[in-house]
Amino acid sequence: MSSTEKPVARRTRARPARKAPAQRPGPVGGKRDRNRQERTRALIDAGLALFLERGIDSVTVDDIAKKAGTAKGNFYRYVEDKRDLVDAILAPVRDDVFAAMQACDRETDAAREVTALNAAYLKLAMRLLEAYRTHPDVVRLYLQEARAPGGDARAPLADFEQKLTEHTVALTTRAHEHGLLKKIPPMVSALAVIGAVERLLLAHLRDQAFDNEAEAVASLVRMVMEGIV
Amino acid sequence: MSSTEKPVARRTRARPARKAPAQRPGPVGGKRDRNRQERTRALIDAGLALFLERGIDSVTVDDIAKKAGTAKGNFYRYVEDKRDLVDAILAPVRDDVFAAMQACDRETDAAREVTALNAAYLKLAMRLLEAYRTHPDVVRLYLQEARAPGGDARAPLADFEQKLTEHTVALTTRAHEHGLLKKIPPMVSALAVIGAVERLLLAHLRDQAFDNEAEAVASLVRMVMEGIV
DNA sequence: CGTTAATGTGACTTCGAGGTCATGCTTTCT
DNA sequence: AGAAAGCATGACCTCGAAGTCACATTAACG
Numbered sequence: 001m002s003s004t005e006k007p008v009a010r011r012t013r014a015r016p017a018r019k020a021p022a023q024r025p026g027p028v029g030g031k032r033d034r035n036r037q038e039r040t041r042a043l044i045d046a047g048l049a050l051f052l053e054r055g056i057d058s059v060t061v062d063d064i065a066k067k068a069g070t071a072k073g074n075f076y077r078y079v080e081d082k083r084d085l086v087d088a089i090l091a092p093v094r095d096d097v098f099a100a101m102q103a104c105d106r107e108t109d110a111a112r113e114v115t116a117l118n119a120a121y122l123k124l125a126m127r128l129l130e131a132y133r134t135h136p137d138v139v140r141l142y143l144q145e146a147r148a149p150g151g152d153a154r155a156p157l158a159d160f161e162q163k164l165t166e167h168t169v170a171l172t173t174r175a176h177e178h179g180l181l182k183k184i185p186p187m188v189s190a191l192a193v194i195g196a197v198e199r200l201l202l203a204h205l206r207d208q209a210f211d212n213e214a215e216a217v218a219s220l221v222r223m224v225m226e227g228i229v
Numbered sequence: 230m231s232s233t234e235k236p237v238a239r240r241t242r243a244r245p246a247r248k249a250p251a252q253r254p255g256p257v258g259g260k261r262d263r264n265r266q267e268r269t270r271a272l273i274d275a276g277l278a279l280f281l282e283r284g285i286d287s288v289t290v291d292d293i294a295k296k297a298g299t300a301k302g303n304f305y306r307y308v309e310d311k312r313d314l315v316d317a318i319l320a321p322v323r324d325d326v327f328a329a330m331q332a333c334d335r336e337t338d339a340a341r342e343v344t345a346l347n348a349a350y351l352k353l354a355m356r357l358l359e360a361y362r363t364h365p366d367v368v369r370l371y372l373q374e375a376r377a378p379g380g381d382a383r384a385p386l387a388d389f390e391q392k393l394t395e396h397t398v399a400l401t402t403r404a405h406e407h408g409l410l411k412k413i414p415p416m417v418s419a420l421a422v423i424g425a426v427e428r429l430l431l432a433h434l435r436d437q438a439f440d441n442e443a444e445a446v447a448s449l450v451r452m453v454m455e456g457i458v
Numbered sequence: 459c460g461t462t463a464a465t466g467t468g469a470c471t472t473c474g475a476g477g478t479c480a481t482g483c484t485t486t487c488t
Numbered sequence: 489a490g491a492a493a494g495c496a497t498g499a500c501c502t503c504g505a506a507g508t509c510a511c512a513t514t515a516a517c518g
Contacts, residue, residue, distance in 0.1 A: 055379020150284020
């Protein structure tokens with residue numbers, strides 16, 4: 001944020017310039033800047049497409065670079081490694097989701113009546129739906145790869161799953177304490193809903209499984225309302 | 230089944246004996262036979278343990294052989310490759326589950342009243358529970374690895390997921406036709422239940438998530454009954 | 459326009475995993 | 489016992505992926 005230095009520290013042949021420098025060269029809207037963003041996008045898109053199709057571990061850095069239309073060496077100028085790329089792919093969704101959940105936390109804290117609580121939960125659902133609509137492929141990657149351990153490229157996804165689950169359980173616990181739910185352990189109802197939603201999303205994203213999308217959503221809502229609320 | 234040959238065709242230095250012969254040497258309870266079974270068990274157990282801990286693709290054949298207390302070359306005497314080992318690990322569960330579902334199919338075919346139908350479904354649930362109790366680790370491997378594509382070692386798990394889903398949807402459709410369920414598309418209710426059950430099982434197997442197991446099961450049943458039945 | 463440094467390239471190095479094989483050991487059968 | 493064949497071993501070979509680097513190209517800035 002704070003500009004402690006000139007755009008670039010001019011030193012005569014010092015670093016071999018291995019990694020891209022933290023501070024980009026001068027012009028903010030300049031060609032360099034634009035190229036950088038294009039390359040980053042290309043790498044993220046190529047990686048996401050290949051990961052979805054063939055699985056994270058089966059995809060090589062060469063594959064990604066080629067599909068992004070660049071050379072392998074350049075890949076390492078933009079990301080540390082495959083794990084870092086997965087992290088970059090996941091980042092926007094993760095940020096959206098956490099922001100939505102924290103906002104929901106604040107609203108339920110401030111709420112004094114049941115209607116305010118319900119409004120907060122509804123708003124959360126809307127924001128999550130929005131994130132899903134904006135980044136369906138990222139959600140699919142998460143659904144497909146988050147559960148398998150090992151190969152640290154998947155670590156960002158596993159972390160996200162863990163945090164997401166914890167937060168959801170906490171939220172459910174709170175709803176439970178306010179008497180909004182049936183006498184079912186919050187852990188159980190939270191996991192059941194997460195599992196059901198995730199499985200339906202996966203079927204939708206992988207197989208276009210539902211003729212009537214709206215009916216499917218309505219059915220899901222009905223099942224949840226009658227099953228746990 | 231039929232013994233067309235003597236235990237082994239004696240030829241003077243013919244095959245280099247690369248793979249284990251289909252027909253084992255003579256004694257059925259002999260030392261050879263016992264050793265074979267021990268090795269197979271050791272490999273399956275070692276593979277399963279390592280796969281669970283580090284993920285299928287991160288585990289090498291060397292790792293498995295070492296953990297099973299044998300040499301790498303020997304690994305290939307017992308299985309084709311990692312995929313084949315995964316298949317061997319999954320086999321018992323798959324057989325149990327398919328047998329149970331086919332039995333359920335037959336019983337629902339023969340059923341003339343609702344009570345008989347309900348009995349068939351209950352029996353299926355009991356048999357699935359039994360399979361889970363007998364092979365919890367295999368179930369966990371399935372839950373962790375089935376969704377991710379690529380790396381053909383996981384293909385047996387993906388196949389199983391697909392068949393299992395299809396069969397469950399068919400079963401649900403039938404129940405729906407008999408008027409046992411709410412007006413919810415069978416695809417939706419089937420996937421929702423599968424997803425919820427799988428997520429709860431995973432939490433149980435990975436994290437010992439439930440203080441009171443019986444209460445968790447009762448809650449799940451209640452949610453399903455009130456949510457979709 | 460010329461200099462400087464960031465950016466792009468792909469051949470190269472390194473390393474580890476899959477799979478093979480010559481050799482020696484064990485079981486079986488006569 | 490002794491031969492025959494399955495069984496076990498780990499060094500070895502091969503291949504492909506990760507990551508590096510010297511050099512070429514391009515943008516920035518005077």
